[in-house]
Amino acid sequence: MDATQLLKGVLDVAVLAVVEDEDGYGYDVVRRLRAGGLEEVGDASVYGTLRRLYTAGALTSYVVPSEEGPHRKYYGINAQGRTMLDVQRKVWNEFSTTMNNLLEAS
Amino acid sequence: MTTSTVTPEIVTFAQGVRAALADLPADEVDDLTEGLEADLAEAYAEDLQRELPDPAAYAAELRLAAGLPVRSKSKQGLLSGLGDGLRDTKRDIGIAIRRNPALAGIADFLATLRPAWWLVRAWVAYEVAIHLIGAVNGNSLWLPTDLLQWLVLTAFVVVSVQWGRGRWRFRGLAPAIVVGNVVAAVLLIPMISAAESHSGDVYYTDSFEEQDLTGVYLNGETVTNIFAYGPDGKLLKGIQLFNEDGKPLTTSVPGGNGCLDPDCNENGFWTPSYLETGQTAWNVFPMQMVGMIFNEQTGMDEPDPAAKAQDREPPFVKVPAVVTAPKGEKPTP
Numbered sequence: 001m002d003a004t005q006l007l008k009g010v011l012d013v014a015v016l017a018v019v020e021d022e023d024g025y026g027y028d029v030v031r032r033l034r035a036g037g038l039e040e041v042g043d044a045s046v047y048g049t050l051r052r053l054y055t056a057g058a059l060t061s062y063v064v065p066s067e068e069g070p071h072r073k074y075y076g077i078n079a080q081g082r083t084m085l086d087v088q089r090k091v092w093n094e095f096s097t098t099m100n101n102l103l104e105a106s
Numbered sequence: 107m108t109t110s111t112v113t114p115e116i117v118t119f120a121q122g123v124r125a126a127l128a129d130l131p132a133d134e135v136d137d138l139t140e141g142l143e144a145d146l147a148e149a150y151a152e153d154l155q156r157e158l159p160d161p162a163a164y165a166a167e168l169r170l171a172a173g174l175p176v177r178s179k180s181k182q183g184l185l186s187g188l189g190d191g192l193r194d195t196k197r198d199i200g201i202a203i204r205r206n207p208a209l210a211g212i213a214d215f216l217a218t219l220r221p222a223w224w225l226v227r228a229w230v231a232y233e234v235a236i237h238l239i240g241a242v243n244g245n246s247l248w249l250p251t252d253l254l255q256w257l258v259l260t261a262f263v264v265v266s267v268q269w270g271r272g273r274w275r276f277r278g279l280a281p282a283i284v285v286g287n288v289v290a291a292v293l294l295i296p297m298i299s300a301a302e303s304h305s306g307d308v309y310y311t312d313s314f315e316e317q318d319l320t321g322v323y324l325n326g327e328t329v330t331n332i333f334a335y336g337p338d339g340k341l342l343k344g345i346q347l348f349n350e351d352g353k354p355l356t357t358s359v360p361g362g363n364g365c366l367d368p369d370c371n372e373n374g375f376w377t378p379s380y381l382e383t384g385q386t387a388w389n390v391f392p393m394q395m396v397g398m399i400f401n402e403q404t405g406m407d408e409p410d411p412a413a414k415a416q417d418r419e420p421p422f423v424k425v426p427a428v429v430t431a432p433k434g435e436k437p438t439p
Contacts, residue, residue, distance in 0.1 A: 027144075044171065073140050
């Protein structure tokens with residue numbers, strides 16, 4: 001089984017969890033996901049997911065000017081995003097428990 | 107935040123990514139790729155061994171994750187450009203609907219009703235067809251009344267459903283189906299009203315223009331009164347007439363008037379009869395008539411309150427009585 005296939009289904013909740021921890025810009029979120037163990041996550045997948053969650057109303061966004069380089073676009077979680085995260089957390093917990101039970105039983 | 111430099115390679119790569127997203131609205135591309143150079147510069151500052159991926163593959167991954175559709179192939183020419191524009195608009199609307207749970211729910215609900223629409227558009231096509239070929243007959247236009255009409259309707263239903271299911275499609279048919287759907291939607295209401303106005307008429311006519319839905323007609327002439335004679339050939343009174351659907355057969359409406367005397371020197375109002383329910387009935391024959399007077403206050407003719415409703419002159423005092431058929435003979439229909 002390919003872990004990258006599994007990742008596609010849970011990238012939303014992973015990104016939400018990282019941003020809930022602390023606001024972050026695109027590559028910052030990628031770095032934190034990788035540091036958290038999702039080493040195979042693709043930059044573009046994370047940027048696209050951030051954009052989609054923002055369009056769906058789960059994230060806020062603001063630009064931080066930089067004197068040394070290009071401006072940074074930061075993403076932060078909002079109330080709708082927290083609700084979404086809570087729901088997805090529950091779904092994940094139930095799903096992973098079910099899978100663990102299934103795999104351990106056999 | 108790591109301080110990093112945007113190299114020319116990164117600029118070229120970012121341009122390639124934006125070019126691969128060029129079919130999307132400009133705002134969308136800007137939002138998707140804002141900060142791309144900075145992010146890449148930072149990523150490659152951390153890992154100098156890393157190679158830049160294929161811009162098109164990178165753009166495809168970005169699209170997929172952002173929930174945007176894969177790129178449509180661009181075509182040359184004004185017409186195909188228009189087609190692309192329509193397709194893009196349709197896709198943008200589709201994306202907007204999918205992003206809103208309430209709209210997505212409505213869209214899913216409507217999608218389940220599609221088979222009903224396939225039948226409706228087949229019916230509209232059938233109605234148009236029978237009007238065009240002049241196969242209109244009978245007093246019900248809702249459904250076919252003869253074998254030919256059933257065949258026509260069945261053919262339209264089969265074609266419409268097969269199209270709807272995505273069968274029987276060939277190149278170039280899609281625009282025709284779109285046009286057909288629009289035409290069917292536009293014609294739906296007129297066809298329903300046409301079918302409605304032809305249902306349950308008490309007379310048939312070849313012309314659609316000269317329809318007066320009130321009254322009884324004989325060879326195109328208005329029937330003003332009806333005289334019924336019993337089996338014994340004698341004039342009957344107080345006969346209530348109905349058509350096959352139970353609708354009252356009326357020759358006049360409230361306010362209807364006609365000649366009071368044979369020479370038409372005076373006019374009179376037709377008068378209704380009264381039922382035991384207290385209601386007035388205009389389908390009781392022979393109808394009676396009452397004289398009219400001119401009301402100077404209202405400037406209108408009114409029934410003369412002093413006059414009594416009078417019987418109309420019957421065409422025959424008596425007609426031949428009905429007898430049972432002589433032995434060995436049967437009436438020919």
